[in-house]
Amino acid sequence: MNQFELEFHTHTLKYGGLYDHRSDSNCEIWEQLLELWKEAIRHYRLELTTAPDVNIFLINNLNVNACAFTVGQNHYIGIFVGAPMLLNALFREMLSSPDVLPVIGDISKEIRHPKLNHNQLTSVEHYFEASNWKKREVFPKDPLRNQLCQHFETLVMYFLVLHEYTHICNGHVGYSSEISGAAFYIEINMFDNPSFLRNEIRRTLEFDADNTAMSFLLDFILRRTAEGNINGESTNPLFLDPIIGTQFIVFALYSYWRLFDMYIHQWDGSHPPSPVRQSLLIDYILGYHLYTGGEHQLNEMRNRTKATVAEVEFAFSNISHEPYNPFGFLNVQNTEGNSYKINLKRHWNIVRELIEPHAYVAISPSTNI
Numbered sequence: 001m002n003q004f005e006l007e008f009h010t011h012t013l014k015y016g017g018l019y020d021h022r023s024d025s026n027c028e029i030w031e032q033l034l035e036l037w038k039e040a041i042r043h044y045r046l047e048l049t050t051a052p053d054v055n056i057f058l059i060n061n062l063n064v065n066a067c068a069f070t071v072g073q074n075h076y077i078g079i080f081v082g083a084p085m086l087l088n089a090l091f092r093e094m095l096s097s098p099d100v101l102p103v104i105g106d107i108s109k110e111i112r113h114p115k116l117n118h119n120q121l122t123s124v125e126h127y128f129e130a131s132n133w134k135k136r137e138v139f140p141k142d143p144l145r146n147q148l149c150q151h152f153e154t155l156v157m158y159f160l161v162l163h164e165y166t167h168i169c170n171g172h173v174g175y176s177s178e179i180s181g182a183a184f185y186i187e188i189n190m191f192d193n194p195s196f197l198r199n200e201i202r203r204t205l206e207f208d209a210d211n212t213a214m215s216f217l218l219d220f221i222l223r224r225t226a227e228g229n230i231n232g233e234s235t236n237p238l239f240l241d242p243i244i245g246t247q248f249i250v251f252a253l254y255s256y257w258r259l260f261d262m263y264i265h266q267w268d269g270s271h272p273p274s275p276v277r278q279s280l281l282i283d284y285i286l287g288y289h290l291y292t293g294g295e296h297q298l299n300e301m302r303n304r305t306k307a308t309v310a311e312v313e314f315a316f317s318n319i320s321h322e323p324y325n326p327f328g329f330l331n332v333q334n335t336e337g338n339s340y341k342i343n344l345k346r347h348w349n350i351v352r353e354l355i356e357p358h359a360y361v362a363i364s365p366s367t368n369i
């Protein structure tokens with residue numbers, strides 16, 4: 001272990017410590033993933049040159065989570081190994097079904113598998129139970145579908161990494177460390193001590209992290225789409241079309257939040273409720289298409305977004321016993337979400353003053369709601 005790995009390990013021991021991916025049989029895959037995530041951070045730092053350097057490591061824990069903290073001058077992002085593993089499983093299950101996104105690739109090669117139960121879909125341990133895993137061996141057979149599956153996982157992981165990085169850059173970690181008097185702040189240990197940060201402050205920080213991450217994710221992906229360079233290699237025309245490319249972003253992130261809803265069972269009041277996160281995504285996507293293609297492209301994208309939401313909902317009902325609701329959150333009258341937004345607006349100016357002295361980058365005067 002080098003100095004940073006050791007420091008990271010010491011501070012995350014309670015949650016499993018540093019995951020030694022070099023002794024894993026999938027070492028190369030983990031290396032590639034870490035490299036991709038670092039690339040998203042590099043992009044962020046090119047845009048915001050005052051943003052600090054950060055170390056990204058894996059945590060030996062099968063839960064779907066991540067964290068950010070600072071020790072002295074050293075910044076860290078920890079990704080629980082369960083997050084990429086469960087996302088990978090979700091998208092493999094979806095794309096290996098000939099019923100999901102049937103227009104992509106050659107579905108005649110794909111075969112139907114038994115549906116997953118709730119535990120298998122929401123827990124890496126249950127999904128990867130040796131007997132189940134050996135029996136399933138679920139991978140998309142068509143190379144394009146397999147590639148798309150990895151692309152979806154990458155998009156969601158970019159979002160997660162950028163969300164954690166925002167906690168550092170925008171001063172959330174610095175502010176929380178100061179008021180807690182602890183050497184570091186981790187979003188996961190909020191559950192250990194719920195009174196640590198007043199809920200409305202924490203919600204505002206989470207929304208700020210989502211908002212900034214979304215803006216950078218879209219900028220990063222759409223720029224790479226324009227350059228014809230997705231995942232650092234692909235020149236598949238499907239990935240280079242800005243309309244289809246954005247549909248893929250909606251598919252990936254909507255799937256993640258849909259899974260997150262099932263995973264945490266009950267909204268804990270901290271992270272934005274899924275409908276709020278989803279409407280943030282769609283606002284950004286539609287805004288981008290209005291800007292680049294005008295009203296016509298906006299309407300086209302609006303229709304495709306609705307269709308994509310229905311496709312994700314269908315995919316969930318196809319691979320698991322989840323009921324099929326073609327409208328997803330689009331027809332949900334979400335009072336919880338509305339009160340969440342109102343509270344954010346009320347608190348943004350207070351929170352901004354608290355985090356600004358700890359921030360490495362300029363803090364937005366508005367919350368973009």
Ligand SMILES: [Zn+2]
Pocket residue numbers: 163164167187206209
């Ligand atoms: Zn967060």
